Amino acid sequence: MRRASLPRLRLWLYRRQISTSSSTRSTAAATNTTSTASALEPPPAGGHLPSIASSTLLRHTREQALRTPGITWADAELDEARGTSSLSTTTAGRETRKMNMYQAIRDALSIALSTDDSAIVFGEDVAFGGVFRCTLGLAEEYGRERVFNTPLTEQGVVGFGIGYASMGSKLGNSTLGGRGMGGTAIAEVQFADYIWPAFDQLLNEASKFRYRSGGQFNVGGLTVRCPTMAVGHGGLYHSQSPEGFFMGAGGLKVVIPRSPLQAKGLLLSSIRDPNPVVFMEPKVLYRSTVEQVPTSDFTVPLGQAEILTSGSDLTVVTYGTSVYRCEQAIHLLTHPPEGNGIEKAVRHALGDWRRSTGTNVSSKPTIELIDLRTILPYDLPLVLRSLSKTHRLLIVHEGPTTGGVGMQIAGDIVSGFTTSSTGSTSEGEGDIGRMRRDAFLGLEAPVKVIGGWDTPGVALQYEKFYIPDEVRILDGMLEVLAY
The missing domain is CATH 3.40.50.920 (Rossmann fold)
Structure with a gap:
């Protein structure tokens, strides 16, 4: 039933979303860069939980952001070689910028694309920015061969990601550091509610890929992003929280961030992790959470509360x-x-x-x-x-x-x-x-x-x-x- 009627409803909703934000996309297309778009001040924190804006759990200052527990800078090894790896020196000169969660995710995706030539971003409507704007301008900046739309088939999106992560492209495979022979596939399932058609691909293929090949092949370069949780009015098909269904999926990792800084660091960790990761983004937090986020490349560890x-x-x-x-x-x-x-x-x-x-x-x-x-x-x-x-x-x-x-x-x-x-x-x-x-x-x-x-x-x-x-x-x- 869903494939017969719901896609038309979804597409109508997406076109309506597109029309309400055409001026933003026109600006991004005219400049042919996402640097300008990502540098914009985020809109006032809002959504259905506006009280989150005043949460003491968010990092409201540069100093708080740079001293986030567990944060690891991408150039930490270089700092250590230079003998300048103390906290005061590793944070000196680093910049932060106020971001909401969708901007922080976009920033992480941009870093992944710029530091890994094999990385690609794909999914339904990601080329124009996606429903929640997390991929806004990436296609213009990195090319539509690396950031592109897919047909309306979650099973196909994840299946393609598994194939690319296992075999990949000729670009950048020498830089994957032993993670496998494939490329870096960053797939988007437009809503977690529609991850069910891809359940077979995730549980029967992605999670078992390394084990069933005796370690000869793996899909460690696969990350599947999906907006999750309720927004107050999503109903049956846009408010589900399916993470519990993955608890028995040995071989997968499942990550859910709480804030912009955490989203950026955890997403970069997920993309670079040697295991396939399902990265679930609470959609009510896309605009409700705003905090200072380091602009440089950093990660936050997986598997640690x-x-x-x-x-x-x-x-x-x-x-x-x-x-x-x-x-x-x-x-x-x-x-x-x-x-x-x-x-x-x-x-x-x-x-x-x-x-x-x-x-x-x-x-x-x-x-x-x-x-x-x-x-x-x-x-x-x-x-x-x-x-x-x-x-x-x-x-x-x-x-x-x-x-x-x-x-x-x-x-x-x-x-x-x-x-x-x-x-x-x-x-x-x-x-x-x-x-x-x-x-x-x-x-x-x-x-x-x-x-x-x-x-x-x-x-x-x-x-x-x-x-x-x-x-x-x-x-x-x-x-x-x-x-």
Whole structure:
């Protein structure tokens, strides 16, 4: 049914989008460069979560951006050879620019194309900039042989990417550093909701390519970008969060950034990773998040979660758009609005928490907020280390609860199974098993998961009830704390 009627609807929507932004594209085409387009000041942060603009989790200054934990500069090896690899010298002279997320992604794609002659960008409508403008002007700058549109077939887009990443072109193959004999394929699936036709290609071909060839071939140069998560009005076919369906896809990596700086660094890491990567971009954050982003070439590590706020009483694990809803829920917990039901609920729950923990009447719980960033393989050791301190765990995401990321993490903690879904870590399997046992035996409340409801998709008129908002997350926090 979708192939019979929905494509026409999608194309009409895209043409409408094109007509509303023709002046921007005309300017880019006239200058024949994307440098001017990418250097423009981003529009005011908006979208359906305008409160994100004031988030303390974003890097609002140059100094904050340049000191982002885990950031690695592309010229770090040269700095080390020169003996100038200290933090003060590696950040000296580097510039940042205010970007929203779609500009940061475009910046990462431009760097990938300029530093790797074998890199190509392709997908439905990417040549004119794409629905969300992430590829604006790249075709004019790098040529339509390297940035081009494809037919409306997600299976074909990903299948072509697998073929190119396995065999590639004669351009630049000598620079791939042992990753394989193929080229760098950066594919776009226009919405994550339409990745299902490509599921066979990703799970049966891309994830197994290296293993089934005994290491003779691989598709490590494949990155599949797709906008994901809800925007408030996307309905059944434009608001899905399918990352949980990939949890059993050994051989793939799945990455979801929370901000412009993270998007640029994680995307460049994904493009250069020796494994195929599905890179999911929360579409409500394309314009809602604005921060200072380094203009130079840098990466942020895959497989490593990040502690955004430190705490000792409750661990909250999340990713993508839900990071900011959790931040708002934490604010409601620590500063409940006076004179309404929220204040009463917080007061009663914290009273139970104080009695159970033996703390004084004026104390408030502190929350450790963790952004997974990489969903597969996710950073289980960091979650376990946090849990060994807080002894209480809440997991939040937009995707379906049953079979979702949250249930996988909860299962890994309460079971004795040593999962392979662990990120980059120095701990061995024995260490992780011990950490899991200690974390489980130290639990002071059941692990709670807040996700999307188990319904057939995200219903349009009920979408705001489907997405875990700050009140629902606060309720989960209070339940775990008061247990």
